[in-house]
Structures are given as structure tokens and as C-alpha cells.
Amino acid sequence: MKAFQYVTASNTERALQLCGKKDKFLAGGTDLLGEIKDYVSQPGRLVNIKKLPGTREIVETEDGWKLGANVTIAEIASHAGLQKNLPGVAEAAALVGSPQIRNMGTLAGNLAQHSRCWYYRHRDVQCLKNGGARCYAREAENKYHSLFSGNPCISPVVSNLAVILATLNASVNVQRGKKILNLKMGEFYMNAWFNPYAHHSLQSADLILHIEIPVRARPCVYMQVSEKTDFDWALVSCAAAGELKGNTLQNVRVALGAISPLVHEVEEANEFLENKEIDRRTANMAAEIILREAVPMEHNGYKVPMARAIIHRTLLKLAGKNFDEKIS
């Protein structure tokens, strides 16, 4: 790694002052330190924000939840209130990385983490996302890459929490200079859709303060498929939220991760599912809508049937139905 300065900010104002264009905020460090050691990122200064007041709390409010930026993934996974009222949030957290990663990694870091593309992270490769000339993945090893992209880079968003938070219409509270921004998940990642160099829509000195979930309790589910059972990234992840009325779902929202630079949401599918009874047929029809525009690459076509399966299972689980092994 390159030498850097290290300072600890005691409040938000100071943190913003200390963080220049070439500097980085440091919280859990599970993503950033890897980038620095691999020479992917070479910040001049690290501004430690772990001590910022009020960023370590999970608070139930009048109309929802407020989760501090520095809440750890492990704290979310084991929070009794979230487990009870927003189970999908705790499930998504529990499936992040390993126990060590969950203990160190923070909520804001999980959302703002950079691409895991193996070209982007490689010390001896300079890919498009890292300022090089070409997206290698597009032409070569793209097994873990996107089915959708609005730009030449095809590395997908890999945050588990972004996917479940999207279905709950959560927003990210960001301080940009003197302004406070409230970014929905769509906005939070929008730049990554258009801009091959972007991982999300934040600018260099934007500071995430907390995340707001505008609902206190709602049935919600998160599932993922990975190659390894533990300590592995999702090949495809899926979350769904909605209320069950009789046999039908209301206010349904479905979102997918690891197949696009954005959390992949298709409004038409949500509308289609409204007031529908969830069974294999309706779930598959929703999946068809969600995956209609998919553009598989040479090695990631498997993500299409895998996504279909996981959409189906997530919706069934949300509807309180068991995934029936005996249907063939």
C-alpha cells in the first residue's frame, strides 16, 4: 500500500472538513483496506469516522426505523426488533461474508462498497472501472457479472442490504457539504448504471449519516444463491416485501442483487403481483417480467434460470408458503 495520513474525526463537520477529493472515510475497513492493499485505491488521507456521535444506534421511530451508518452488519443480523418486524433485513445481514466481516463491516460500508469484479480488484490488471481502456469481463471471464448494464462496465452491485432495503423503500441520509440528501436505493446506485467508473452515486466527500426505513413492521424476505454455503458472495440475491391479505399480496415489491449495477427492480412486476395469489405460475410470470430485458454474457447465462428460481422462492416464502420440494 501507499503511505497515507490517518485522522479521527470527532464530529460530522470535522469529518467533512478533513476529507478532501483524494481522501477516504474509513469505518469498518473491510472493503477499503483490501482496495488499499491491492493498490486499487491510493487515498492521501483516511478519515476515521467510527467515533461520529449518533451513528451506532438502531432506533425504532414513530413511523419506522433509523439505522446509524456505523451500525455493524452483525448488530443488524442479531437485532431482536428487526428480526421480529423486518425479518428480511436481519436475514440479509446474516448472509453477509463471515463472522469477522459482519463484526467489522458497517451498514453504510455495505451499501457503499465497491465492485468485487475480479478484474477491478486485481493488482496486475487495470480495467475500465479502474481507469483502464477496456472492460475485460465483457470479453472474457464474466461468470459473476451483470445481466443488465447501462454502460460498458458489467460489474454488479453486491450489497445484500441494498436489495432488501429497496423493497422497504428505505432512503440513505447523506451529508454533502452543507446539504442533506435523502437518496432512495434507485438514486443511490443510479450513477453506476450510466458511469463505468462509479460504484454508486456518492461523491468523494459525501458522508452517509443513517438509513431510514419508512415502515415499522412489514413481512419481508431475503434469499440468495451462492456457490459456497458460507462466506461467499451471492450469485443472485432477491428480496421481497408486502402484506398478505387473505391469499393475496398487497404493496408488493421485489428486488434483485448481483445481476445489475443497480438493485434490479421492475415496477411492472410489482404492479403485476398486486392483489395476486402467489403460486408457481404467478411467481414465474413475475420473474418473466423482471428478467425480460436480461442480456446474458458468455458465462453468466445461468443467472437467468437461477434468478427465476430465487424470485419464485422468495415470493412463496413471503406469502407464507413452503417451498415444495415435491413439485416436479
Place this chain on the structure above:
Amino acid sequence: MPSWPQNPKYLGKSSQRVDGPVKVTGAARYSSDIHNNGWLYGMILRSKWANAKIHSIDLSAALNSPGIKAAIKVREDEFIAHFYGQELAAVAGTNKQACLDALALIKVDATELPHVVDEKTAVNPDSVRVFPDFPNIGDPRVRENGEVDQAFAQATTIVEGHYTTQIQMHHCLETHGNTAHQQGDTLTVWASTQGVFSVRDGLAGNLEIPQNQVRVISDFMGGGFGSKFGPGVEGILASRLTRQTGLPVKLMLPRYDEAKAVGYRPSSFQQIRMGADADGKIIAFEMNAFGSAGYASGPSTAGGGGRAGFPAPYIYDIPNTRVRQAGVALNSGSARAFRAPGHPQASFGMESIMDEMALKLKMDPLDFRLKNDTHDSTPAEIRRKEWKLAAERFGWKKKYRSPRSSPGIIKTGIGLAGGTWGGGGRGTQAECQINADGSVELRCGTQDLGTGTRTLMAMIAAEIFGLEPGQVTARLGDTLFPPSGGSGGSTTAASVSPAIHNVCHNALKELREMSGVENPTGDNWREACRKIGIQPLIAQGRWVEGLSSRGVGGVQMAEVTVDTETGVVKIKKIVCVQDCGLVVNQLTCESQAYGGVIMGIGYALFEERIMDPLSVVVLNPNFETYKLPGAQDMPEIDITLLDMPERGVIGVGEPVTIPTAAAIANAVANALGVRIPSIPITPDKVLAALGEVPNKPAASLAGSWGNFHKKLHWDEIQPAQAPEEGH
């Protein structure tokens, strides 16, 4: 003729590791732990090109970099660096960051050359050549037995298949490397190695210094699996750096570098045809196969053993066989010996076609094995018992259904496979020192790879002397001790145990004479030892005939579930039945079997080196992207060891990893009714095989390269030598 005790107190039972406490408390000092203040770190600059002519290397800026004490080139002349990761230069500095910074300052003047890094491209006749004067794939080695074409004409059932196995990395938890210190005329090297003497000889040869001026120590080491016999380029560089600076230099490879130049299991591409008669007896076998061991197979520093060939036909008794095998050169680091070199590849291809044939013959795969595992050899004889024993433990007859019988989306399947290994070993010498206070010290220049050699030495001495293993201090991993061979080929136990037996009996004889106590063992030990006096009793011993042998069989059965919608395979159970002669320590022997099965699971489902033709780098050089199975991926593993004391000690490290992947692949095929002919069996391949993946026909998994065999015109090549005997 010497013999093992008839009613042993320790042998064949479980003894805790004598070094367990120091390992779990962290007190054990592995080679990578050897460091003191003021010692230097060493680091290596590697080629970033897949193939390049290196004209010159300018070290001046690196030498002037803060904290740098020395910088050296691997070679002085102009040369071709044949692969990404090849060593070019090295620095020694006061801290790791100083070394990293200095490496970035080294200027390499090079001309990039055309390259080829994947087998399917390299076998094309018009491919870029790794060595301009030779085709990448040479004439195959041909072995022929009987009348193959005639046998195929007589066969009533014929099956054909294409099978591929990937490049698997060793990824020992302790990386390759060493700390070297030149003091006066002695070079002391703490190496992470499977052979202290082979490292010593390799260093002496390369540095052109006498062997008696090199001492190699390996007290504890964190895994080698065949990749750590010689000093390696990293060992030679560390020694050169300490000789230049006069300070100790610690050079352990970073994990990132482990993926480049320190070996792997070669790939294989196997085209197999097999014919059987109406009775279900295989009468004809033909195989064309190639694989890659990199740009060259096993340079002198690697300890060799890494070529791409493998035994074929594997284990089964077939009268008419024709096998053509070749290696393919690539611009990639070299393969090295890897736990049971060749056998897991062999087992995967053979057991896959065996199940295809059983299916076509409408025979239970187990019955088909029993019908054809008929070689007149000890391993086959033992295996015939093991098939039946494993079937009982597993409940094979109750569980077996024809393929895709399991209802539902998540399907269950079972599979089996067998293996064989030589093992055995000889040549070890040992020393036993008995002190007047009754304490015992054994010294042997072997090394303990984590397999329990230290404990084994202490147990055997305790058995013969009538003591507790804790009363014996076993010392190893030092070239100052009597010599032993490298720990490879599952030979350590069979080579060391007889030497310990011999030295202990020699010591006992001397103690008897010295003390006048007729039986100085057990309760009489202290009294007898008291008569030794000031100068301890020291006895020498060596490996003797009659206490060890070679040749084992082994079988494994696997039960899996396959999710037909996500493609995810989960293993429910593995049954492993294995012989290894006399089981010295039940506990560590079982540990070997667990480890072998786990490694086989990684080979079957997860592990694969991805060498990217576009960027020419190893794309997955870390444990995030090189997928090793974790604890939650582990099934129930049921180990049965056949204890056969009458055969003596044999060794077990290798055979236990051979059949695992093949058994799992057969279980997946049994679950799905369609075979994934290529390992690792990852979800994308399962979904492709099920026809679920758009634009990816299932046939492309293994079929597309099959035509290359035709282009190679191997049919025109006649066998040059007499066939080898079967297994």
C-alpha cells in the same frame, strides 16, 4: 525378522498429538514464525507478462530506496520469462512496505512475446507456441495391451465420454518460503518444507557450497501437499540475500504469489471409449488424453512429479487397452506433485465412464464394480472387501435408484468410486538418546507436515520401552539429525516407523547390557536408566525390512442433493473405507482421511484456477475468488480404517483423497439423470447440463474440444514400448 508387538498398548489406538498443546496455544514456531528484531524481509519481483524476453533489469533505484539492504536479479543474462508470475528479481529490506515500494522501482526492459495460456487453444496445430521449435502438444505416450480393435468389434455394449478436470491449487495455509541466515561458513535455513534434506541439497547445489555448510530446519510446517520439496526459487533468493547482507532474511510468499509459480494439480481432458461383453465384463478400453503442467513439468527446484500423465485404465481389470497421453505446454507456472499425483484425475474419468457403462448395461454400479475390480493384486483384493463393507455402512443397496428417480425439485443421488496408492517407504535413519533420569529423546531428519509424525515416533518408542508417549521427546525437521527422505507419496510413516522400531530395540539391547537389568522396560525403566551414568546412552537405527509394505485400495460412497432450479449441489454424506496396513495412531490416521475427503470435496465442487487468456493473469489469486469449501459445506464423513497389522505400516495421506470427487460426480449424475462431465461441478454447469441456460447447449460442457483429438492424428502413432502392468 523384526515384528510389531502382538498386543500393543498404543499402536492401533488413538493417541493425542504430543505437539497438540503447543499448536493450539500458538507456542509452536512454524517457519513463517521465525523472526527477530533487526532481521530483514525479502520480496520477489515477478513477470507481469505471459511471455516476454527480458533484456535487462535495473536495480539501482530499488537499491537506493529507504530501508533496502540488497537487491538481486534471478538471472544476469538475457532470458525469456515464460509465464505470468515468473521470478525476475528480489530485494531485502528492513520492513515489508520498504520491499514493496522498492519492487515498484525496479525497471525491467522487456519485449512481450506471443503467448497461450489455455489448453484448448494450445492444442490447436496453428496455436502460438510456448517453445518456438516444438509444438505445444508433442507425440503422445502410447500404451497398448491386447487386441483393442478386435475387442471393440466383439463388445456388445460400447460407451464413450469426454471428461475434464481443472487445475487445482495447493494453497497450503502456510505459504511457501523460508528464513535464511548465513553466519560464518554456515547457512541456516528455516524452511516450510516437506524435505529438509532435499532443501539442503538443492541450496548447496544452486549456491555451489558444500552440503555440510547448510543446515535446514523445519520444526512445524503448515501443509505442503507435494508442492514443497525443493528450496524453490524463493529459497535460493533468500539465501543469496542473506549471504549478501550478512543478516537473516525472511522470505515468505504472500498469498497473492501462491497462485503463480509454486505448483498446482495439472488439468486433464479425457476422451474415453469402453466396450463390455454381454456378461457385463469390460473387454476393451481406449483413451486419448492431454493435460497441462504449465510451461515445463517440474524444474529442479520444484521437486518434479508434476507432469500431466495419470494411470489408465484406472484400477479395473481390462484385457485390451490403448492409452494415448500427452502434456500440453502453456505460458503458465509449472505444476507440482499434488496429493496422489494423477490419481484423482484418473479416478474421475474412469469412474464416470464406469457409471455410464453400468447404466447402459442396466446394472447396479456397485455390482458392475465388483464384476470388474478383479485384478490379481493386493489393492484389488482388499478393495473387493472394501466395496462390500462400504456398501453396508452406506446402505447402498437400500439407497440405490436408477438415475433421476428422486421426486421433486431437489433431487437426491448416490455414487461411488475407488482408488489405489503405493505408499510404503524406506531408508530412514534415526537416533535414540536415553538419559540417566529415564528421559528419552528421538532424533530423526524427517519432518512433520501436520500429519502426526512426531506423535507416531513417540508412540512407537513408548510402546517398545513400556513408557507413556509423553515421556518421549521426538525431535525432527533438522538436517543435523540422521537422514530421512522427503515426506511425499504417503511414505513418511512407512519409512520412519521401522527406523524408530529398530533404533529403540538397539537402544534397549544396549541398556540391558549396560544396566544388567534383563527387562529394563516399563516398571524397571527408571532403575535401569539410573545405571547409565553421566554420558547418555545413544543408539543408532535404520529402516529394516518386514515392518512396512506398500499398495493400498480404498473406496468411497457419496450421497448428494442437487437443486435442479438453482444448480446447487450439497453433499449429505461420504463413506470412506481405506486400508493402510498397521494403523499406528487411529486419531491422526482418521484426521488424514477427513482431510483427504475434504480436499476431494473442494476438487469436486469448488476449486479451480482461472487463468484469463485476455489479461493473462491468474484471476483468482485469493481465498475470496479461489473457492475452498468451508465448514458449512461439509457433510457427515464416515471413516472406516481397515487395520491390518500383519502388513506393517503403509501410509494413508494420498489414497483418501482419490475417489472423493469421482464418487460425488457420479452421485450428481445419479440425482439428475444427466452427467456433468467436468469438475468442479458448479451451479452454472448444472443448470447448463439441465438445458436451462440460454445459448449454452449442455454438450458444450466437455464436447467442444473432443475434435482436437482427431486433428492430432494420434491414431497414426504406434506404441513404442511394452505396456505397463495394471493396478
